[in-house]
Amino acid sequence: MTGSIDADTDTDTPDRTPEYSPGDDRRGIPFVGAGPGDPRLLTVAGRELLEDADLVVHAGSLVNSELLEAYCDHAELVNSVGKDLEELIPLMADAYEDGRNVVRLHSGDPAIYGAALEQMDALEHVDVPSYFVPGVTSAFAASATLRTQLTLNEVANHVAFTRPQGKTLSEDEDHISEFVGMGDVTTCIYLGTHAVRETMDRLLEDGHDPETPVAVVYHASWPDEDVIVGSIGDIADRVEEAGYRASALVVIGDAVTGAGYERSYLYGDWANRGSSGRSAENTSEPEASDD
Incomplete structure (x- = not known):
């Protein structure tokens, strides 16, 4: 490995200036959001990365086993539960430096209560790049x-x-x-x-x-x-x-x-279902959102 974790790692502030957009092909270890549970709610980008992975470090029972069976049956699987940074970082970094495709698989979206950034910063400390691949949060x-x-x-x-x-x-x-x-x-x-x-x-x-x-x-x-x-x-x-x-x-x-x-301004005379709930008269729904 190119370096080791020390007590000062969490005081460093890596440069987070964006060089890529989500979905871009990148080098490094992707931190993939597995989605809420249903394997079909995994993003296309996440599925492609898992299908190419040699090592998948996953969040144990928080990730649906059906998803692991569907997309990771060819890869080495490592459950991260119970492992600290001092064990996880060398595991992922060594595999990456050996030329293996490594995926860190979090439940939901790793940006929501995922404790992902501390792992990414620790990888950065040993010169291993990493990046986020968003997922569907619960x-x-x-x-x-x-x-x-x-x-x-x-x-x-x-x-x-x-x-x-x-x-x-x-x-x-x-x-x-x-x-x-x-x-x-x-x-x-x-x-x-x-x-x-x-x-x-x-x-x-x-x-x-x-x-x-x-x-x-x-x-x-x-x-x-x-x-x-x-x-x-x-x-x-x-x-x-x-x-x-x-x-x-x-x-x-x-x-x-x-x-x-209240009815939004987007749809003109589209019926207001409002306080009466979902009207059976409405057989179609608008496709856009208010955002």
Whole structure:
């Protein structure tokens, strides 16, 4: 290997000036987003890189085994769970320097709670280039499952990706109550299935409406996907009854119901489904978005 990791690695600030666009063919180790679970939700770029890979370092059970079987059965597979940087970086760097095609496979999108950048910076420290290949994050899969948008005109103008307080996040860094209090924010909580009751109790203590809609989507897009819909006041009981403690995306806000929105300016006289919900009279849907 061309170098080693030392205690000062995390104080370096590599040059992040963009030289390429996402999707470009590049040299180095790609950090690929595996998507939310369904192998068909892997991007074309990600699939091509996996099909050419000699070594795939993947995020264990967070990546659907069906995806590994479909695209990685020819490659050496290494589960990264339980391995620290001092083990992962030499493993990937040595393979890359030996001329092997190496892919680091993260669940969802590696830019969302993926701890990818510290690995990329450590690789940079030993002169091994790396880059991101975006993936579909679980919030988008949950939105598709719920058949709603995370942003809805006059209902939700903003989306917050967040996580609850715990070992990683202090009480002062937990802003879930603030996001919910804004009213027009769809709050997507990652890594918080185990803390649904504590989170909802804090929201109730802060005076939030117990009828505020909440959806918990377990294993979005996986074969065992499950959807629990309720409110701030009752969702904890429903999740505990289902027995889920991990691997679910929690969505809070009026956008969960897909109702109550105002017609956008894009479609002229297209019918407003609004508070009456999804009208059976509408047999076709517009293809564009408000963005």
